Amino acid sequence: MTTTHLVKFVLVYPPGQLPPDVKAEDIPDDEPIGSFEDYIFQFSEQPPELGTNHHLNGNQWTIAQVQTYQALQSTPGATKAVHIAICTPDGAVPQRPDWSGGQPQVLYIPALTNGTLALNEDGTNRYGIAVETPLNIPLNNIFEDWTLKYFQSFELVSASAPQSFKDVVICWCKQEPALVVV
Amino acid sequence: MLRQTGAIALTTILVAVSLPKKVEAQTVNPAVQACFSNAACTATVVLLGGVYYWAVTQSGVTQHFPHDGEPGHLENPEGSTEQWEETIWAGSISEAISKCQEFAQQNGVVYVGVVHNRGRSYVCQVRTYRS
Numbered sequence: 001m002t003t004t005h006l007v008k009f010v011l012v013y014p015p016g017q018l019p020p021d022v023k024a025e026d027i028p029d030d031e032p033i034g035s036f037e038d039y040i041f042q043f044s045e046q047p048p049e050l051g052t053n054h055h056l057n058g059n060q061w062t063i064a065q066v067q068t069y070q071a072l073q074s075t076p077g078a079t080k081a082v083h084i085a086i087c088t089p090d091g092a093v094p095q096r097p098d099w100s101g102g103q104p105q106v107l108y109i110p111a112l113t114n115g116t117l118a119l120n121e122d123g124t125n126r127y128g129i130a131v132e133t134p135l136n137i138p139l140n141n142i143f144e145d146w147t148l149k150y151f152q153s154f155e156l157v158s159a160s161a162p163q164s165f166k167d168v169v170i171c172w173c174k175q176e177p178a179l180v181v182v
Numbered sequence: 183m184l185r186q187t188g189a190i191a192l193t194t195i196l197v198a199v200s201l202p203k204k205v206e207a208q209t210v211n212p213a214v215q216a217c218f219s220n221a222a223c224t225a226t227v228v229l230l231g232g233v234y235y236w237a238v239t240q241s242g243v244t245q246h247f248p249h250d251g252e253p254g255h256l257e258n259p260e261g262s263t264e265q266w267e268e269t270i271w272a273g274s275i276s277e278a279i280s281k282c283q284e285f286a287q288q289n290g291v292v293y294v295g296v297v298h299n300r301g302r303s304y305v306c307q308v309r310t311y312r313s
Contacts, residue, residue: 100283
């Protein structure tokens with residue numbers, strides 16, 4: 001499995017449109033219905049291209065924007081770049097607010113050393129966003145549900161856009177045999 | 183996932199305060215425990231008539247259950263950093279971050295970040311002191 005590029009597809013639903021997994025009655029009563037987004041991470045041989053169509057989460061999406069983060073030489077690894085591909089149904093660039101309070105955020109993605117992405121129990125991708133980099137966590141320690149083996153860090157090389165990240169970090173982890181669910 | 187294991191006690195609770203959930207809580211009413219794993223449900227600690235209760239709200243209906251003793255301190259008098267988690271429901275990651283920051287501000291703690299753990303559910307991570 002190739003891990004040259006990691007693509008984070010951001011599926012931006014038009015205002016008022018609910019994703020397939022959300023029903024109006026699922027929304028807590030005190031929640032205003034705003035814009036929904038879904039996030040799908042995939043390793044790829046090629047970087048994503050503007051204007052291309054992708055069938056994701058049961059719908060057709062067009063890439064409207066791409067932000068690229070290039071790997072730092074100081075943290076070598078198999079992945080060369082991480083791309084944030086902003087997708088909309090019609091390919092129009094969506095209006096997305098910047099991070100609340102303007103606080104810079106770090107995106108970190110746990111991946112397994114066998115070349116697969118770490119998943120939550122429901123099969124969705126595990127990822128986190130934090131104000132501090134996880135790079136200070138000692139190697140071979142427990143990181144979330146896995147054992148941390150090494151990091152790869154990436155910095156933005158394309159134009160900044162709303163919800164850009166200060167850094168992107170892939171946390172390469174190993175799933176210890178004792179933690180494997182059979 | 184980072185989880186709080188130590189005992190804590192709240193320093194300031196006036197009428198109704200939303201608290202980070204203790205992952206390893208003492209004996210908790212099953213309805214409250216079930217709420218912890220339900221993104222559409224919120225569990226907060228409230229002070230009613232001098233007695234602390236869990237207020238469990240789902241589908242607009244709030245039920246109260248006895249709370250064992252006073253809630254824990256978010257500020258540790260010994261000054262160590264403690265990290266806490268609160269599950270929040272959000273339609274997007276920016277909304278999750280905004281809610282988590284608001285939660286931190288309301289409770290006098292420091293926003294750390296959010297982790298996606300399933301569906302529309304995010305884990306809001308906060309801590310007591312800057313380190």
